[in-house]
Amino acid sequence: MNANVTELVVFALLFLAVSVMGFVAAKWRRPENIESLHEWGLGGRNFGSWITWFLVGGDLYTAYTFVAVPALVFGAGALGFYALPYTVVVYPLVFLVLARMWSVSHVHGFVTPADFVRARFGSPTLALIIAITGLVATMPYIALQLVGIEAVLKTMGITGHLPIIIAFAILAAYTYQSGLRAPALIAFVKDTLIYIVILAAVIYIPAKLGGWGSIFDLAKAKFAASPAPGDGITLNANNQLQYVTLAFGSALALFLYPHSLTGVLASKNRGVIKRNMAALPAYSFLLGLIALLGFMAIAAGTKGVVGANGKVDNNTIIPALFDQMFPDWFAGVAYAAIGIGALVPAAIMSIAAANLFTRNIYREYLRKDATDAEEARVSKLVSLVVKVGAVLCILLLDPQFSIDLQLIGGVIILQTLPSVGLGLYTRWFHKGGLIAGWVAGMSAGIWMLYMVPNPANGKAHFGGSAFGLSNLGIDTKMTIYAGFLALAVNLIVAALGTLVFRALKVADGPDVTSREDYFADEGDPKVKDLDLAASH
Amino acid sequence: MDRLLIHASEGSMTTGEPGRARSDRSPWNWLLVLPIVLPLLTFLFNADEPRLLGFPLFYWLQIAFIIVGVGCTTIVYRMTK
Numbered sequence: 001m002n003a004n005v006t007e008l009v010v011f012a013l014l015f016l017a018v019s020v021m022g023f024v025a026a027k028w029r030r031p032e033n034i035e036s037l038h039e040w041g042l043g044g045r046n047f048g049s050w051i052t053w054f055l056v057g058g059d060l061y062t063a064y065t066f067v068a069v070p071a072l073v074f075g076a077g078a079l080g081f082y083a084l085p086y087t088v089v090v091y092p093l094v095f096l097v098l099a100r101m102w103s104v105s106h107v108h109g110f111v112t113p114a115d116f117v118r119a120r121f122g123s124p125t126l127a128l129i130i131a132i133t134g135l136v137a138t139m140p141y142i143a144l145q146l147v148g149i150e151a152v153l154k155t156m157g158i159t160g161h162l163p164i165i166i167a168f169a170i171l172a173a174y175t176y177q178s179g180l181r182a183p184a185l186i187a188f189v190k191d192t193l194i195y196i197v198i199l200a201a202v203i204y205i206p207a208k209l210g211g212w213g214s215i216f217d218l219a220k221a222k223f224a225a226s227p228a229p230g231d232g233i234t235l236n237a238n239n240q241l242q243y244v245t246l247a248f249g250s251a252l253a254l255f256l257y258p259h260s261l262t263g264v265l266a267s268k269n270r271g272v273i274k275r276n277m278a279a280l281p282a283y284s285f286l287l288g289l290i291a292l293l294g295f296m297a298i299a300a301g302t303k304g305v306v307g308a309n310g311k312v313d314n315n316t317i318i319p320a321l322f323d324q325m326f327p328d329w330f331a332g333v334a335y336a337a338i339g340i341g342a343l344v345p346a347a348i349m350s351i352a353a354a355n356l357f358t359r360n361i362y363r364e365y366l367r368k369d370a371t372d373a374e375e376a377r378v379s380k381l382v383s384l385v386v387k388v389g390a391v392l393c394i395l396l397l398d399p400q401f402s403i404d405l406q407l408i409g410g411v412i413i414l415q416t417l418p419s420v421g422l423g424l425y426t427r428w429f430h431k432g433g434l435i436a437g438w439v440a441g442m443s444a445g446i447w448m449l450y451m452v453p454n455p456a457n458g459k460a461h462f463g464g465s466a467f468g469l470s471n472l473g474i475d476t477k478m479t480i481y482a483g484f485l486a487l488a489v490n491l492i493v494a495a496l497g498t499l500v501f502r503a504l505k506v507a508d509g510p511d512v513t514s515r516e517d518y519f520a521d522e523g524d525p526k527v528k529d530l531d532l533a534a535s536h
Numbered sequence: 537m538d539r540l541l542i543h544a545s546e547g548s549m550t551t552g553e554p555g556r557a558r559s560d561r562s563p564w565n566w567l568l569v570l571p572i573v574l575p576l577l578t579f580l581f582n583a584d585e586p587r588l589l590g591f592p593l594f595y596w597l598q599i600a601f602i603i604v605g606v607g608c609t610t611i612v613y614r615m616t617k
Contacts, residue, residue: 078582084598085575088605092568095609096560213590220584233584234594240578248576271617278609281602288599519558 004157007323010332011156011339014193015167018186018340022174022347025185036372037111040179041355041379042266045106049272049279051184055348056263056276057283058187060087060254063148063342064141065287066194071314073294077223077231079239081291082247087284090251091277098255098277099270100424103520104513108527112352113261113420114360120423122509123431124364129438130416131360134258135353137409141257142349142386143393145342147315150394152335154305155319161395167339168346172387175347176380180266183347190344193337195286201334202289205296205325215292215299222298229477233295238477242466245481253410253483256420258352259345269522297321346390354382408449411465411483415441418494424518431509433497441490448482564615571605 029046031039038045047055065083072080101116110116113134118127146164153163174182206212216233223231230239254260267273297317302324305316322334358379363370370378419434429437451471454463466479501508574580581597588596 078594081595081598085601088575088598088601089572092571092605092609092612095568095612096565099560211590213587216584216587216590216592216595233592235578235582240582244576244578274609274613274617278606278613281606281609284602284605285599288595288602292595516558519560 006328007156007332007335008158010329011152011335014189014333014336015339018189018343019170019174021185021189022171022182022343023177025174025181026178028178028181028185034179035376037355037358037375037379038109038372040376041111041351042262043180043184045266046268047184047266047272048268049275052263052267052272052276053279054187054191055184055266056260057280058183058190058341058344059259059263059348060280060345061194061283061287061341062145062345063338064144066290066338066341067148067151067315067318068144069287069291070294070297070318073291074297074317075231075294075314076228077219077233077295078235079230079243080294081288082243082250083291084284084288085243085247086250086254087287088281089248090254091280093251094255095274095277097421097424098264098273100518101261102264102267102270102273104424104517105265106522106526107517107520107524108513111265112258112356112359113256113416114356117419117423118360118364119512120427121419121429121431121434122511123435126419126431126435126438126509127360127364129435130419131356133412133416133438133442134356137413138258138349138353139386139389140393140409141259142346142353142390143397145346145349146390146394148342149339151313151315152319152338154313155316155323156335161391164394165391167343168387168391171343171347172350172384175350175383175387179380180262180348180351183344183351184266186340186347187344190337190340191283193333194341197330197334197337198286198289200330201293201296201322201325205293205300205321208325209296209299215295218299219295239466239479242479242481245484246465249414249481249484249487250410252417252421252487253414256413256416257409258356259349262348262352262355271521293318293321300324346387350383350386350390351379353386354379357382408462408465411445411449411486412442414483414487415445415490417487418491427511428498429494430498430501430506432501432506433494433499436497437490437492437494440493441486444489445482445486448485452482560616562612562616564612567608567612571601571608574604575601 026034029044031044034040069080069083074080104110104116108115108119110119112131114127114131117130118124121127146168149167150164153159206215209215220233223233230236235243255264264273267276294317297320300321302317302321304312304314304320306312319335319338322331326334358370358375362378363375367374415438418429418437422429448467448471449465450461452463452465452467453460465482467482467485469476469478469480575598581594583594584592586593591599
């Protein structure tokens with residue numbers, strides 16, 4: 001029990017320190033007036049390369065990364081390593097796309113992806129669909145961050161939901177006050193702690209376990225002995241397609257999440273974004289190492305903490321490994337890294353969700369003439385509501401399969417790709433075609449997820465994102481990432497729908513962006529006070 | 537597309553080089569395809585041997601792809617800025 005006290009004290013001190021930082025952040029790079037979404041929601045749209053690197057890194061590589069990816073590697077082996085190719089593929093993939101998104105948003109003052117769709121396709125309905133998709137995909141993602149904190153607290157012997165509620169109440173308070181400046185400042189601490197902990201872990205733990213070779217050999221032996229067909233330290237014939245489509249589909253989805261875009265839009269010019277596309281893979285290297293902690297846990301014979309339901313909680317594997325391997329004070333530091341690692345993305349996600357509500361629902365449908373200050377006020381309140389929602393998610397849903405929640409969110413957010421991603425390149429799609437494609441993609445995606453069982457917990461439906469091709473009448477055990485297939489359905493229907501609507505001469509919406517907008521940079525003129533509501 | 541071109545030629549915004557529309561096209565961009573495709577070719581790395589520092593091929597080669605990604609994006613950034 002003494003051990004837990006040391007861990008807890010270190011954890012609590014670091015947690016308190018960043019909470020203070022969160023409140024102080026309101027005064028950091030202080031604007032004349034924080035009462036607008038450009039200030040509260042995007043930190044003044046003026047972050048340079050370093051701040052953006054910490055902010056976006058802190059945003060994308062979450063507590064989920066720390067806890068769920070190695071837990072998946074621990075349970076399934078090679079398949080869990082998809083997180084690495086996923087984050088290698090994503091940066092070259094979006095290198096040009098994000099620069100365009102930044103430029104057009106800079107010119108028109110967009111704060112959310114739905115703002116862009118509203119202006120590009122002239123359809124309030126399509127924009128609403130994009131906004132709601134973003135909200136629905138983000139909610140479980142915020143909840144996932146709570147799972148990260150909970151896993152750490154459980155390992156320290158603290159049970160019950162009260163500590164999480166307190167942690168989120170503090171987070172909600174300083175996000176309300178400081179907006180995006182809070183996670184931007186805290187990200188420096190979070191990322192530094194994570195780099196220290198992981199580099200220490202990959203040097204110190206293998207030395208104690210007899211080297212990397214022996215770690216992989218022990219993992220191989222464990223998977224060889226297990227009856228599950230899909231595990232192993234390499235892939236098999238049936239899960240390679242799943243591995244590739246999951247990595248590629250997740251890469252396509254990452255920057256469609258509203259919170260990823262928030263970090264991008266907060267940077268001050270195109271160069272900052274492009275430089276970061278080359279520098280952010282440093283986090284991917286870290287992620288690869290984090291994934292391998294799962295194998296170390298196998299080699300060390302780590303046992304997860306038994307949860308309230310009597311089952312072992314796999315999410316506690318990595319905290320338990322730290323507890324087993326590190327001296328108590330350093331385990332406390334590692335736990336704090338995970339805990340703070342949850343706060344940064346949770347803050348950014350709640351800001352992004354709040355901005356979506358304010359810009360694309362409140363301003364579009366409730367108060368067309370809302371002032372900047374009113375928008376900021378609404379966003380601040382909604383960011384509180386969103387956090388309450390996330391806490392409820394955790395209290396009401398089974399947290400053990402947090403990674404699946406995130407995967408479902410990924411399937412959903414991918415359905416915005418034709419409007420948001422392809423929309424940056426072409427206006428060819430008809431707004432009606434895009435809506436039809438979204439409906440088809442969502443239906444297909446949800447149906448596929450419904451068809452996925454999870455033998456590990458006995459669930460018959462929504463057990464993951466690996467869709468068996470046998471469901472389509474193909475005689476095979478191969479699986480594919482449901483989101484990937486759903487996106488294909490979406491694209492086909494959107495294209496066919498566009499042809500049909502054009503043939504029927506159904507009116508398309510106006511496009512208020514121009515070609516030059518997509519290449520504008522810092523200092524170029526902006527369209528002031530773009531009134532999204534005025535163009536009907 | 538015509539509408540877009542008209543916009544560009546009208547020069548509705550005053551930008552750097554008058555008369556020449558800005559663009560993000562460049563042959564260097566093709567270099568970005570390499571780090572997108574390589575990590576998706578499982579036949580390249582789906583094996584235990586040869587090992588490097590105890591790491592099976594599956595792990596060390598995929599980690600090495602990060603370097604390819606950083607290299608390609610850095611080159612494209614430098615050559616097109």
